[in-house]
Amino acid sequence: MASAFALRRHRVGRADDVHDGTCLQVDVAGRSLGIFRVGGQFRAVLNHCPHEGAPICRGTVRGTTLPSVPGTFRWGRENEILVCPWHGWEFALDSGQCLTDRRRLAMFPTEVADDGTLYVLMRGQATPEPAIPSTDAGPAPRRNPESTGITPS
Numbered sequence: 277m278a279s280a281f282a283l284r285r286h287r288v289g290r291a292d293d294v295h296d297g298t299c300l301q302v303d304v305a306g307r308s309l310g311i312f313r314v315g316g317q318f319r320a321v322l323n324h325c326p327h328e329g330a331p332i333c334r335g336t337v338r339g340t341t342l343p344s345v346p347g348t349f350r351w352g353r354e355n356e357i358l359v360c361p362w363h364g365w366e367f368a369l370d371s372g373q374c375l376t377d378r379r380r381l382a383m384f385p386t387e388v389a390d391d392g393t394l395y396v397l398m399r400g401q402a403t404p405e406p407a408i409p410s411t412d413a414g415p416a417p418r419r420n421p422e423s424t425g426i427t428p429s
């Protein structure tokens with residue numbers, strides 16, 4: 277028997293629609309997501325910053341400063357970092373990890389089919405089996421919404 281919360285594939289577009297440094301915003305199963313391409317891999321990010329809830333997929337994709345000796349400045353990881361539009365926190369798009377905090381982005385796996393169709397995989401309630409109607413029971417008893425359920429003694 278399949279799990280009630282198996283991964284389900286949701287078509288979000290074509291892989292060719294997503295380019296390095298850009299975001300394809302989509303709504304999937306009632307959630308706003310951003311789809312990013314990082315080094316040939318696709319990342320699906322929940323459009324919610326773990327800091328204070330900004331729509332993070334409206335942020336900027338860029339690089340970041342790298343560790344360097346005092347007095348020098350090194351820039352790298354171009355198109356691998358998502359910068360939140362509200363407070364500028366930086367998140368690595370490969371892992372979702374914030375570069376300066378323990379929090380991370382909520383991310384979902386992706387899949388590209390042979391024909392180039394791009395999917396996001398999300399847990400979702402499987403379609404329930406059709407109910408078998410009962411033949412021996414009448415309608416469920418109705419409760420009085422004002423009742424406390426306590427019987428006075």
Ligand code: FES
Pocket residue numbers: 325326327328329330332360361362363364365
């Ligand atoms: S809400 Fe994203 S950094 Fe503050």
